[in-house]
Amino acid sequence: MTRRVADWTARAAAWAVAGASIAVLLVIIGQIVIRGLPGFRLSFLVTAPHGIKMEGGVFPMIVASSFLTLLTLLIVGPVGIGAAVYLAEFAGDNRLTRLVRFAADTLAGVPSIVFGLFGLAFFVYFLQMGYSILAGALTLSMMVLPTMLRVSEEAIRAVPASYREGSLGLGATRWQTTLRVVLPAAMPAMATALILSVGRAFGETAAVLYTAGMTPSTPLLPLEGGRTLTVHLYLLATTGYIDPAYRVALVLLAVILSFNLLAGWLMARFRRRFVA
Amino acid sequence: MAAAAATAVVGVALIFAFVLQTAWPVLTRVGIAQFIFGDTWYPTRGRFGLLPLVAGSAALLLGALLLGAPAGVMTAIFLSEYCPKRLASLLRPAIDLLAGIPSVIYGFFGLISIVPIVRSVFGGAGFGPVAGSLILAVMILPTITSVSRDALEAVPRDYRLGGLALGATQWRTVYDVVVPSAWSGIVTSVVLGVGRAVGETMAVLMVIGNAPRFPRAAGQPISALTSQVALDMAYASGDHRTALFGIAALLLFITMGLVGVGRLTVRRQARQGRRR
Structure with missing residues (x-):
C-alpha cells in the first residue's frame, strides 16, 4: 500500500511543481499586462519622452533597439551561417572545428556584463567608436554568435543526405550543392x-x-549612440518612474513574444517538411 | 568559410587577451590571493578585496540552486513522464518563453513584487540575498527544465516498459530507471543553470541593494561580482577600472571551468553509452 501512496504523492508533486512554474510565468506576464495596458496609448510608440514625470513615449528607444538589433543581425548572420556551413559541410572533425566548438561553448557561457566591459574598453575606447550603435552591435554580435552558429549547424545537418547525393549525382560541384540545394532546404x-x-x-x-x-x-x-528599450526600462525602474516602466516592459514583452511565436511557427514548418 | 568559423576563436582569444592584459597591473600590485580573498571592497580608498562579492555571488547561487534545481528537474520529469501529450505541446513553448524574457524584466518584476514581500516577511530593506535568489531561481528554471527534459525523453521506451513489467510503480520506474539513465543530462542542465545564475547581471543588480558587504540577513543589501562591475563601470578609472577587469577575468575563468565540467559530463555519458 505504501508504494501506491508514494506513487500517488510523486505524481501530485510533479503536477504541483510544474503548475507552480507555469503560474510564475502567468503572474509575471499578467502583472505587466494589467498594470501596463490601462493608459497605454499608441502615441506612446511614436513620441519622445519629456517632462519631469517622464510623459510622452519611447520612440527614440524603439529606433535605437531596432537599429541595434538590425545591425547585429547584419554582422552575425553572414559570419554565423558561414561558420556553420564550414563546420557542417566542409570541415569534418579536425583541430580547427574542435577549437571552434570549444570557443563557441566558452563564448556562450561568458556573462553578458563581461561582454559589456570588453565592448566598452575595446570598441568604445580602443577603436574609438564612442558610445554608438556600431559598438553595441559588435558587442552583441560576439554574444549571440554561439546561438547563431549552433542552431544553423543543426539546421544544415538536418537536411537529408539524399538531397546532397541527388545534386552531386547530377554533376553539381560541392559548392553548388551547398549553395543551391542544402542552404535553401535549411x-x-x-x-x-x-x-x-x-x-x-x-x-x-x-x-x-x-x-x-x-x-x-x-x-x-x-556611429551615433542611443538608449535601448531595455536600458530605458532599467533607468525608469531604478529611478522610481514605475508607471512608464510598466508600459516599456509591456512593449518589450510584446516584441519578445512575437519573435518567439514567429520562430516556433517557422520551426514547425521545417519539421513538417523533413520529419513527417 | 573557415575564416568565418575562426571568428569565434578569435573573439574568445581577443576577450581573454584584452581582459587579462588590462587586469594585469592590479593583479600583480595587489596580488592574486589578496585580490580574491581580501575582505574589503572599497575601490575609492584603494581596497580591492573581492571576498564580500564572491560571498554575495555564492549566496545567490546557493539559494537559486536550492530552489530552482529541484523545481526545474521536477518540471522536466512532469513534462516527459506524466504530462498528457496535448498539454505538453502547450507547456513547451511556455517554458521556452520563460527562457526568452529579458533579464531586465525579471529585475523589474523582482523590484516591484518580490522585494516588498521580502521586506514584510523578513524585515530590513527587502533588497538582498533572498530577493536575488528567488528571481534567479525563476530565471534558471527554464534552462534546467528544457535540457533535463531532452535527456529524459532520450531514454528508450523499453527501459520504462521493463521497469513497469517487473511490477514497479510508475514513480519507482522513473526514480530508479529513467532518472539514472538521464543523469548526465540532468547534471549538464544544472551546470548550465549555474552558469546562468553566476553570470546574470541586470536582474540581480536591481534587487540585491548593491552594498559590498558579507551576506548576513535575508533582507539586507549585498553585492555580487557581476552587478558590481555593472555599477562601477560608469565612473571607475585608474586602478579601480583595472580591478573591474580583474573581476571580469575571474568570471571568465569560472565560465571556462563550467564549460570544462560540462564537457567532462558529456564525455562520460558517451563512454557509458558505448559500454551499454
Whole structure:
C-alpha cells in the first residue's frame, strides 16, 4: 500500500511543481499586462519622452533597439551561417572545428556584463567608436554568435543526405550543392536561428548599457549612440518612474513574444517538411 | 568559410587577451590571493578585496540552486513522464518563453513584487540575498527544465516498459530507471543553470541593494561580482577600472571551468553509452 501512496504523492508533486512554474510565468506576464495596458496609448510608440514625470513615449528607444538589433543581425548572420556551413559541410572533425566548438561553448557561457566591459574598453575606447550603435552591435554580435552558429549547424545537418547525393549525382560541384540545394532546404530553421539571436539581442541590457550608451536621442547613423528599450526600462525602474516602466516592459514583452511565436511557427514548418 | 568559423576563436582569444592584459597591473600590485580573498571592497580608498562579492555571488547561487534545481528537474520529469501529450505541446513553448524574457524584466518584476514581500516577511530593506535568489531561481528554471527534459525523453521506451513489467510503480520506474539513465543530462542542465545564475547581471543588480558587504540577513543589501562591475563601470578609472577587469577575468575563468565540467559530463555519458 505504501508504494501506491508514494506513487500517488510523486505524481501530485510533479503536477504541483510544474503548475507552480507555469503560474510564475502567468503572474509575471499578467502583472505587466494589467498594470501596463490601462493608459497605454499608441502615441506612446511614436513620441519622445519629456517632462519631469517622464510623459510622452519611447520612440527614440524603439529606433535605437531596432537599429541595434538590425545591425547585429547584419554582422552575425553572414559570419554565423558561414561558420556553420564550414563546420557542417566542409570541415569534418579536425583541430580547427574542435577549437571552434570549444570557443563557441566558452563564448556562450561568458556573462553578458563581461561582454559589456570588453565592448566598452575595446570598441568604445580602443577603436574609438564612442558610445554608438556600431559598438553595441559588435558587442552583441560576439554574444549571440554561439546561438547563431549552433542552431544553423543543426539546421544544415538536418537536411537529408539524399538531397546532397541527388545534386552531386547530377554533376553539381560541392559548392553548388551547398549553395543551391542544402542552404535553401535549411532556410526555415536558419531563419529560426536568426530570430532567436535577434530576440536575445533585443532583450539584452548589460552588454549595451556602456557600449550603445544611454543618451535618449534618436540614432540615425551607426556611429551615433542611443538608449535601448531595455536600458530605458532599467533607468525608469531604478529611478522610481514605475508607471512608464510598466508600459516599456509591456512593449518589450510584446516584441519578445512575437519573435518567439514567429520562430516556433517557422520551426514547425521545417519539421513538417523533413520529419513527417 | 573557415575564416568565418575562426571568428569565434578569435573573439574568445581577443576577450581573454584584452581582459587579462588590462587586469594585469592590479593583479600583480595587489596580488592574486589578496585580490580574491581580501575582505574589503572599497575601490575609492584603494581596497580591492573581492571576498564580500564572491560571498554575495555564492549566496545567490546557493539559494537559486536550492530552489530552482529541484523545481526545474521536477518540471522536466512532469513534462516527459506524466504530462498528457496535448498539454505538453502547450507547456513547451511556455517554458521556452520563460527562457526568452529579458533579464531586465525579471529585475523589474523582482523590484516591484518580490522585494516588498521580502521586506514584510523578513524585515530590513527587502533588497538582498533572498530577493536575488528567488528571481534567479525563476530565471534558471527554464534552462534546467528544457535540457533535463531532452535527456529524459532520450531514454528508450523499453527501459520504462521493463521497469513497469517487473511490477514497479510508475514513480519507482522513473526514480530508479529513467532518472539514472538521464543523469548526465540532468547534471549538464544544472551546470548550465549555474552558469546562468553566476553570470546574470541586470536582474540581480536591481534587487540585491548593491552594498559590498558579507551576506548576513535575508533582507539586507549585498553585492555580487557581476552587478558590481555593472555599477562601477560608469565612473571607475585608474586602478579601480583595472580591478573591474580583474573581476571580469575571474568570471571568465569560472565560465571556462563550467564549460570544462560540462564537457567532462558529456564525455562520460558517451563512454557509458558505448559500454551499454
